[in-house]
Amino acid sequence: MGLTLGELANSIGGKLQGDPDCVITSVATLQNAGPGAISFLANTTYRKYLQHTAAAAVILRPEFARECPTATIASANPYVAYARAATLIVPPVNPRQGVHPSASIGKDCAIDASAWVGPNCIIGDSVHIGAGTQLAGGCFIGRDTRIGAGGYLHANVVVSHGVNIGERVIIHPGAVIGSDGFGLANENGQWLKVPQLGGVRIGNDVEIGANTSVDRGALDDTVLEDGVKLDNQIQVAHNVHIGAHTAIAGCVGISGSARIGRHCMIGGGAGIVGHLEIADNVTVTGMTMVTRSITSPGVYSSGIPAQENSDWNKNYARLKKLDQLARRLQALERRLDPKD
Amino acid sequence: MGLTLGELANSIGGKLQGDPDCVITSVATLQNAGPGAISFLANTTYRKYLQHTAAAAVILRPEFARECPTATIASANPYVAYARAATLIVPPVNPRQGVHPSASIGKDCAIDASAWVGPNCIIGDSVHIGAGTQLAGGCFIGRDTRIGAGGYLHANVVVSHGVNIGERVIIHPGAVIGSDGFGLANENGQWLKVPQLGGVRIGNDVEIGANTSVDRGALDDTVLEDGVKLDNQIQVAHNVHIGAHTAIAGCVGISGSARIGRHCMIGGGAGIVGHLEIADNVTVTGMTMVTRSITSPGVYSSGIPAQENSDWNKNYARLKKLDQLARRLQALERRLDPKD
Amino acid sequence: MGLTLGELANSIGGKLQGDPDCVITSVATLQNAGPGAISFLANTTYRKYLQHTAAAAVILRPEFARECPTATIASANPYVAYARAATLIVPPVNPRQGVHPSASIGKDCAIDASAWVGPNCIIGDSVHIGAGTQLAGGCFIGRDTRIGAGGYLHANVVVSHGVNIGERVIIHPGAVIGSDGFGLANENGQWLKVPQLGGVRIGNDVEIGANTSVDRGALDDTVLEDGVKLDNQIQVAHNVHIGAHTAIAGCVGISGSARIGRHCMIGGGAGIVGHLEIADNVTVTGMTMVTRSITSPGVYSSGIPAQENSDWNKNYARLKKLDQLARRLQALERRLDPKD
Structure with missing residues (x-):
């Protein structure tokens, strides 16, 4: 229960100014921190709260240390250092193991003994679930799907058949992976369904937000490479390919077969038209519509800020x-x- | 079964012109109402239907009474009067009580004897559910969450751990409350997850639409004050604060730490950037992007109406x-x- | 297992050039097809892959046949012909029959013996489920709802009470049909809930995407006519009426009482304001906001393509x-x- 400032500074690789034996038991914002709590300053909007903070210690960039009335841990990247500290001080709840008796398990499944399949989960045939992976409850996993080790599927997540998910993947409640793409052929004004026969491949360390949808491919797979982070309420259409370590904010829609590069950042509410390519290291700002391929890194926009009506x-x-x-x-x- | 016009006029506080003993058994639109039905005129778009209505009676503003061929109940706010009348004529289905045998209940829960926990609900440890609150079925309630009296959680709602919900709160199917915020720290091009340790506080008389997501706070809570109304498909990011009696239409995205005032109205598809403040009594029209704080009440816009392509x-x-x-x-x- | 090219060409009504006895066992893209696979060329973006394809045969327009190094099936509408071929070569998984023992079934239901009600489904009173219709699992069907024959409800779909669904309707995971509309009457700054007493009527051959929401009507019904296709993450508000064979892409929001014609196409992320009408055969491009009725067929836009910031x-x-x-x-x- 708690770590000393000295242990913390060591673990997160920061430079401590203050009492190394002071015990930290919680994390809090600069405004609300009290004794025993560590805080941080990453976004300078909040610098005004620094001088009056009651935190036991603050993680911050070295240049702000002298403005701080209490102990400091200086770090070149205080947000990363804080993330590490918070994970140490407030560790995740202990994982469970086993299969809840109310879960339905298909034939020929390989569920690791250290995994947890919670109440009312429905697992299709030939599903593989890796070591330590947690299914909170009410999840549906289609046949022939493989979920790697160390994952966490929150409540009521649906993963359809033939989906391949890597290790340490987190999927938030209500997300749907592997639904049919919007494949329709027009015949004399009526729409004929085009079978959606591809799958979804999701790399390691991917996180997918609440109520987000990722469609399966029409023939080839929809792909989310390693380290992709999707926020809530996002639509990823069939055969989209998202490069490694790209982060996409809430309410974005990505049309079919769009290919987004690595290390991109897509702002909230943006729309990406289908069958185009976005280069690596591209930032798209909020509510922007991308209608053509983007071939150079940089920042791209078309959202209009509000005015008086x-x-x-x-x-x-x-x-x-x-x-x-x-x-x-x-x-x-x-x-x-x-x-x- | 049914009320007389006299009883209705009394209950909703309107002025009756017509037979007080006429029995009303249903509600309907001006176009489709028949004998025994009461209708209303609130949006003047529909005034054209008034003179031909076959309704038994119409709730309307006094100045339209003489255009109406049938009995009228005059009210300064006919939409409010109609809402009251409809609730009296078509009362909600009788609430159930008890816990369905297929539900999973955690340890140390306090579920009021008059509450209903429907089939396949999953209730974590130390959950409190108030008097009369109904969980329709397939709901997941995380540990240490508290739901006040008189609430209604529709099917497949997910409320994560440590969420505090007031009284008479309605949550529609598929909504997710308390999912992790999109907190990521960038370290050499890769994203490190920042633990999301805050909760969600929801006041009384809040309504949350289908498939809407409300993230938990990073450290402090995400807050929806009393009387907030959220439509469907909305994204509320971590540490957003929405003031009392603010109504937000469908498909809106609100970024982290945005603070929206009381009595605001946010139009469908609007986007609110993070770390800003919107004053009380602000209206944001549809598909508008708010990028800076709004300090005065008024109407703000940036949505562009369609033209021929x-x-x-x-x-x-x-x-x-x-x-x-x-x-x-x-x-x-x-x-x-x-x-x- | 597999069909000959001759059988395929006959079934889909195309003109074969090549060996009619060649056996086809799979479908694939031009780039990834190998022996035994049939491919297609519909979007000319992919014409560049035609000359090097290793497919056993390609479905294409007659004018591209001579560019193809392998057998061809010529068709005036290769995408439709491909959809038919794919359905023949990769038939859907065999339907199940019966009611899973973990399902909860209400009173007075009429569930056809050839239908399947999967694990943890919750079926209200007086529900009708037609012949062959499949409920994958975790679905909630409210009282007095009717689902026609030949349908498929994927996992965790919620259909509220009093909804009428036609034949061969497909609903993808997490979709919600029949949630309350956003009906609120303002009384002195506070919102009073207006009872939502209408239903939802859904025609035949409708498809509804993952995590899409369709609200019930306030008094009359919300209506989706035959052949309507909705993609993922769409919001359809109360009393919207969508004409037959209209297709709507992801992330669209449609406000209350909007009336959209037949054979329309609405692009991703578009917003349609309430209480207006859109004529038949209207195309609305992506991220466009429709604020007034559209009375003539044509293409309408207001989305802004991205530029360098x-x-x-x-x-x-x-x-x-x-x-x-x-x-x-x-x-x-x-x-x-x-x-x-």
Whole structure:
């Protein structure tokens, strides 16, 4: 129960200023921390709270140490250092083992003895569940699906058949992996369903948010490479390929066969059109629509910040006739300079 | 079975014109109402249906009474009066009591004898469920969570551990409360999970729509104050704070630590950036992106209404070079008036 | 196991060039097909892979046949022909029959003997389930709901009470049908719940995506006509009416009482405001906001393609003052031509 500041500073690789024997038992924000709590300063928006904090210690960048009234652990990356500290101070709940009697288990499954299959889980035939992986309850795992070791599927997650999930993958409640893609062929105005015969391949250390959907591929697989992080309420269509260590914020929609590079960041509510490629190290800001391939790293945008409605209405009234306005400008230019 | 018009007018506080002994047994729209049905006129779009309605009576504003061919109950707020009338005429289904034998109940729970825990619910340790609260079935309630009296959790709702829910809270199917926030620290291009250690606090009389997600706080709680109403498919990120009686329409995304005031209305598909504040009594229209704090009440917008695609393409072609266009205008102005 | 090319060409109505006795056992993309596999060329983006394909045969338009190094089946609509072929070569898994012992079944239900009610399904009173319909597991079906023959409800689908679903309807995991609409009456700043008393009517051959929500009507029904196709993460509000054979891509939000015509296509992330009508054969492109009725067929847009952030910021800075810019232009015009 608790670690000393000295142990913590050692474990997270920071430089301690203060009493190494002070015991830390909790983590808290600068504003709400009390005795025994460690806090951190990563986003400088919160710097104003530093000088009045009642925390026992604060993890921060070296240059802010002198503003802090209490012990400090200096680190070049205080958010990473804090994440490590928090994991040590508040360890995850002990994993369970076994299969709850209310779970339905198919034939020919290989469920590791150290895994946990919680109440009301439904496991299809020939499912493999790796060591230590936890299924909280109410999860459905389709036939021929493989989930690696060290994973955590929260309540009511659905993973369809033929999905391959790596190690240490976390899937939050209500997420759906391996649903059919939106494959429709139009015949005389009516839609014919195109069988969705691919699977989903998910790498190691992937995290998928609540109520997010990842469709299976039409023929080849939908792929999330190692370290991909998806927030809540995201739609990943069939045959999308997301490169390693790319993070995607909530409410993003990605259309079929889009290929997103490694180390990208996609802002909330963005939309990615199908059958295009986004290079590595691309940032797309919130509510942006990507309609063409992006071939160079950089930041891309089309979201419009809010204005007072009366101003916006006037501006929009012009926007909807912007081409005319541009032609009027051109006419003036020609009149003043006929050679142009 | 049924109330008289006189009883209804009394109960909802409206002024009756017509036979007080006429029995009302159902509610219907102006277009589809028949004998025994009461209807209402709130949105004037539907005024055209008033003169031909076959309803037994209509709840409306006093100034429309003379256009109505049948009995009327006049009210300054006919939509509120109608809501009251409908609740009286079509009362909710009788609540159930007890715990279905297929439910899994943890240790040290306090489930009120008048509450209902439906089939296949999974209740963690030390959960408190108040008087009369109904869990329809397939719900997962994590350890140390408290749900007040008079609530209704529809099917397959997930409430994670350490969540505190007030009285008379309605949560629709598939909603997820208390999932981990999207907390990630970047270390040399890879994402380290930041433990999400806060909870969620939900006030009284809150309603949360189908497949909506509300993340738990990173350290402090995510908060929905009394009377907050969330529609379907909404994303509420960690440490968001939503003030009392604010209503948020479908598909809205709210990023981490945004603080929204009381009595706000947020239109469908809007996006709210994180770490900002929105004042009380602010309206944000549909598909608007809020990127900075809003300090005054009012209406704010940035959504663009649709045009014919060919017109829009021409306008967009200008928009993407709008800065150039503005510079060309400036050049003309300088040329005509060099002093400027 | 497998069909000959001759049988396939006959069944799908295409013209075979190649050995009619060649046996086809699988389907694959042009890039990944090997011996025994049939592929197709529908989207010309992938034409570049045709000349090097190792497929046993390719379904394509007649004009591309001579570019193909292997057998071909020519068809005017190769995507439809491929969909038919794939269904023949990879038939769906055999349906199950009966009721899993862990399911809870209400009173007075009529579940066809050839239907399957999977593990942990919860079926209310007076539910009707038609011949051959499959409920995968963890589904909740409210009282007085009727599901036609030949349907497939994937895991953890919730269908509330009083919903009427036609034949051959597919609903993907986590979808919610018949949740309450967002009906709220404002009384002195607080929201009063308006009872949602209508149902949902869903025609034949409808498909509904993962984690999509369809609210019940307030008084009349919410309606999805025959052949409507909804992708994932869509919000359909109360009393929306969607015409036959309309297809709606992921993340679309449709507000209350909107009426969308037949044979429409709505692009991903679009938003449709309530109480308006969209004519038949309308296409709305991605991330467009429809704020007024659309009375003519055609293509409508307002989504903005991404630019490099630095360019976009400059353009946006002008957009937010576009009305001023237009007035400055007008001033120049007047100065040069005072009669205007």
